[in-house]
Structure formats: structure tokens, C-alpha cells
Amino acid sequence: MDFRLNENQSLYVDTVRKLVKNEITPHILEMEKAHAFPWGIIGKAWEMGVLNLCIPESIKGFEIDVISSAIIIEELSFGDTGISTSAMCNDLANVVISQHGTKEQQEKFLRPFAERPLLASFCLTEPGAGSDNSLMTSFICKRDDGSYVLNGSKCFITNSSYASQYTVLCKVGKPTSNFMACVVIPVDPVTASDIPDIKSNTREIKVPTGGRIVVGKPEDKLGQRLSNTASVTFEDVVILPEQIIGDRRFGFKYIVDVLDYARPMVAAIGLGLARRALAVTLDYTRERKQFGQRICDLPVARETITTMWKKVELARLALFRAACKIEEKAKDAGIYASLAKNTAAEAAIFCATEGLHLHGGYGFTTEYEISKLARDAHIIDIYEGVREVQNMIIGREIV
Numbered sequence: 273m274d275f276r277l278n279e280n281q282s283l284y285v286d287t288v289r290k291l292v293k294n295e296i297t298p299h300i301l302e303m304e305k306a307h308a309f310p311w312g313i314i315g316k317a318w319e320m321g322v323l324n325l326c327i328p329e330s331i332k333g334f335e336i337d338v339i340s341s342a343i344i345i346e347e348l349s350f351g352d353t354g355i356s357t358s359a360m361c362n363d364l365a366n367v368v369i370s371q372h373g374t375k376e377q378q379e380k381f382l383r384p385f386a387e388r389p390l391l392a393s394f395c396l397t398e399p400g401a402g403s404d405n406s407l408m409t410s411f412i413c414k415r416d417d418g419s420y421v422l423n424g425s426k427c428f429i430t431n432s433s434y435a436s437q438y439t440v441l442c443k444v445g446k447p448t449s450n451f452m453a454c455v456v457i458p459v460d461p462v463t464a465s466d467i468p469d470i471k472s473n474t475r476e477i478k479v480p481t482g483g484r485i486v487v488g489k490p491e492d493k494l495g496q497r498l499s500n501t502a503s504v505t506f507e508d509v510v511i512l513p514e515q516i517i518g519d520r521r522f523g524f525k526y527i528v529d530v531l532d533y534a535r536p537m538v539a540a541i542g543l544g545l546a547r548r549a550l551a552v553t554l555d556y557t558r559e560r561k562q563f564g565q566r567i568c569d570l571p572v573a574r575e576t577i578t579t580m581w582k583k584v585e586l587a588r589l590a591l592f593r594a595a596c597k598i599e600e601k602a603k604d605a606g607i608y609a610s611l612a613k614n615t616a617a618e619a620a621i622f623c624a625t626e627g628l629h630l631h632g633g634y635g636f637t638t639e640y641e642i643s644k645l646a647r648d649a650h651i652i653d654i655y656e657g658v659r660e661v662q663n664m665i666i667g668r669e670i671v
């Protein structure tokens with residue numbers, strides 16, 4: 273057991289810190305207010321090799337281990353969790369192809385991401401199927417020529433207005449089927465020059481194999497305004513057998529594998545945010561004086577800051593425990609992924625809320641980054657499975 277970073281990990285930290293320090297932190301409040309999609313930063317992250325962490329080396333990807341991936345996501349999230357959510361979603365969509373796709377599928381569906389800064393979407397949630405995804409009704413139906421046709425609607429899909437590929441979980445045969453499949457739908461590639469900013473427009477995509485995808489207006493969100501989130505409707509989209517990943521009945525198993533990988537990444541997002549909230553609060557309370565003392569020296573305020581620090585460090589421990597479990601393919605990795613997610617979400621919400629409080633009235637204005645962090649923090653406790661679902665997973669396993 274060793275908590276020291278290896279040479280590669282130190283290099284990742286330095287690389288991402290440089291990106292955050294030079295490109296994100298100085299402009300973050302203006303960028304967030306402008307609500308424009310951060311293509312420039314996505315492009316730089318791609319050039320620096322910190323996007324598409326799960327693509328195998330055989331496809332010219334970086335095949336970065338889970339611990340290093342978590343470190344990269346944490347550092348990017350210290351800059352902005354909307355940007356890191358967008359970046360992380362490429363892996364959320366593509367990890368199932370890395371894990372369960374054939375060599376041909378990996379070549380076809382992953383190589384474009386190694387060649388250009390493109391975005392992918394992972395389409396699981398539906399209006400009637402949130403925490404309980406077994407209620408989904410999107411489905412593929414086989415046709416006489418051996419191909420399938422996909423119909424259904426997904427909601428809250430990250431990157432969807434800009435995506436070049438959609439990984440979709442759907443039922444097989446009929447909406448009420450017990451079997452779930454995972455299908456991949458590449459569309460004409462989209463870069464910054466194709467759709468610089470979708471604004472509040474919808475997007476209609478003619479799918480090369482047949483049918484169409486309609487992406488709704490981007491959601492106007494409380495926080496993480498630099499990530500794009502919209503609904504996606506699949507209308508008679510033709511799916512060829514080679515677009516189905518693995519066994520077309522094992523979608524439930526693939527979701528578990530994807531989420532076991534992704535929950536620690538969300539924990540890393542929460543940890544980065546909690547660390548940022550602590551950092552800006554330390555800066556502020558070291559400067560501001562009341563009652564003849566710096567705020568950070570007032571005993572009750574000092575205690576709050578100490579609790580913030582403890583939550584950050586505990587979130588880091590839970591994250592690395594989960595990442596090690598996943599790396600070693602431990603059978604109980606899932607409950608550690610859930611523990612890491614809940615611990616980091618709690619740290620993020622606590623640090624942002626208490627940090628805002630320690631800024632007093634100034635924290636309630638948009639001039640101070642802490643107000644943005646407080647808005648951003650809530651989603652960590654919701655996406656990739658709400659807090660109660662993580663507790664349900666842990667409770668079920670330990671009992």
C-alpha cells in the first residue's frame with residue numbers, strides 16, 4: 273500500500289494543473305456567466321492527452337489506469353466540474369466498448385476519439401426511468417434483414433448537443449422486455465467548427481444507417497453550466513448487428529461495470545470541487561478581518577475550516593480505496609465505488625455550503641467563486657445514482 277504518486281501520475285497532475293491555472297481559473301466566472309460551451313478547453317485537454325482515458329493503447333489511446341484517471345479528473349474538477357463532467361462523459365460512454373467490445377468495434381467506435389477531440393454521450397436515464405433504470409422503455413426490435421430499429425427517449429444526457437457518438441442502453445424486442453442491450457450509434461463527427469455553440473437550439477441528426485436522432489434544447493441548469501445536458505429521442509434509428517456491444521441480453525451487467533468505473537470518477541469530481549471550495553475559503557478568510565482578527569483565526573470559523581479539510585481528506589481516502597478495488601477487479605469493488613461517491617458528494621456539498629457561509633454576504637454574490645461552487649456541488653449527490661441508491665447498494669451487500 274503506497275499513497276505516493278508515481279512518475280506518470282505526477283506528470284498528469286502537473287499537466288492538468290497547468291491547464292487549470294492558465295486556462296480555467298482566471299476566466300471561470302466570465303466563462304460560466306457566458307454559458308458558452310468550452311470547446312477550447314476540451315481541445316487543449318485532448319492535445320495534452322487527458323481526455324479519453326479508457327481507450328486501449330492498441331487504438332492509439334492512453335489506457336490510463338483507474339487511479340491515474342481519478343487523479344486527472346480531480347485536478348480538472350479543481351478548475352471546473354462542468355468541464356470535467358463533459359470530459360469524463362467520453363469515458364462513461366466509451367468504457368463499455370473498451371471492456372466488452374470486439375477488436376473491430378474498438379477500432380470503429382474508439383479510434384475517431386483518438387484522432388480528433390470529439391465528444392460522446394452515454395444514454396441511460398429516461399423520463400420514467402431515473403434511479404430505477406429497469407423501467408426504461410426505449411427498445412430495439414429485430415427486422416427481417418437481421419438489422420434492428422431503435423425507438424425511445426432519454427433525458428439529462430451530457431454532451432448530447434455536441435456528441436459524435438451515442439452509447440445507448442435499451443430493451444430488446446419490446447419496451448417491457450427483461451433483456452437490455454447496449455448499442456453504439458456513430459453520427460457525422462462534430463467539432464468546434466461544426467457546432468461552436470448550440471445556444472438554446474435543438475439538433476436534428478440524420479443517422480447514416482437510417483432514422484433520426486432529435487436532441488432537445490440544452491437544459492438551463494442551476495450549476496455545472498459549462499457542461500451540456502439535453503434530452504435525446506431516437507426515431508426509427510437503424511442498428512446493425514455490429515453496433516451491439518457484447519451479448520444483446522447483458523445490458524444490465526454492462527451498466528453495473530460502467531457505473532463501477534464511473535462512480536469513482538464522480539467521486540473525483542466531488543473531491544476536486546471540495547478542494548477548490550476549501551482553497552477559495554482559506555484565501556478569503558485569511559484576508560478578511562472582523563473582531564480584530566482574521567476570520568480564519570476566530571475559533572468557531574477555524575473549526576469549520578478544519579472540518580472542511582477533514583472531509584476533503586476522507587473523500588480522498590475513500591476514492592483511492594475504491595480506485596484500488598476496481599483496478600484489482602475485486603468482487604466488492606461496487607460498494608467501495610458507492611462509498612467513494614457518497615463521501616465525496618458530502619464533502620463537496622459541505623465545503624461549498626460552509627465555505628459560502630464563511631464568505632458572509634459576499635459569498636452570496638456572483639462576484640465570488642464560492643457561490644458558483646455551491647450551485648455546482650448538488651449534482652454530485654445526484655448523477656450516476658442518487659445518495660440513497662448508493663446506500664441501497666452498500667446496505668444490500670453488507671447485510
Ligand SMILES: Cc1cc2nc3c(=O)[nH]c(=O)nc-3n(C[C@H](O)[C@H](O)[C@H](O)COP(=O)(O)OP(=O)(O)OC[C@H]3O[C@@H](n4cnc5c(N)ncnc54)[C@H](O)[C@@H]3O)c2cc1C
Pocket residue numbers: 361393394395396397401402403404427428429430431493496501651654655656657658660661664
Ligand atoms: C447535469 C446532469 C447530467 C446528467 N448526465 C447524464 C448522462 O450523461 N447520462 C444519463 O444516462 N443520465 C444522466 N443524468 C441523469 C442522472 O443520472 C439522474 O438524474 C439520476 O440518476 C437520478 O434520476 P432522476 O433524476 O430520475 O431522480 P429519481 O430517480 O426520480 O429520484 C428522485 C429522488 O428520489 C429519491 N430516491 C430515488 N430512489 C430512491 C431509493 N431507492 N430510496 C430512497 N430514495 C430514493 C432520492 O431522494 C432522489 O434524489 C444527468 C443528470 C443531470 C442533472
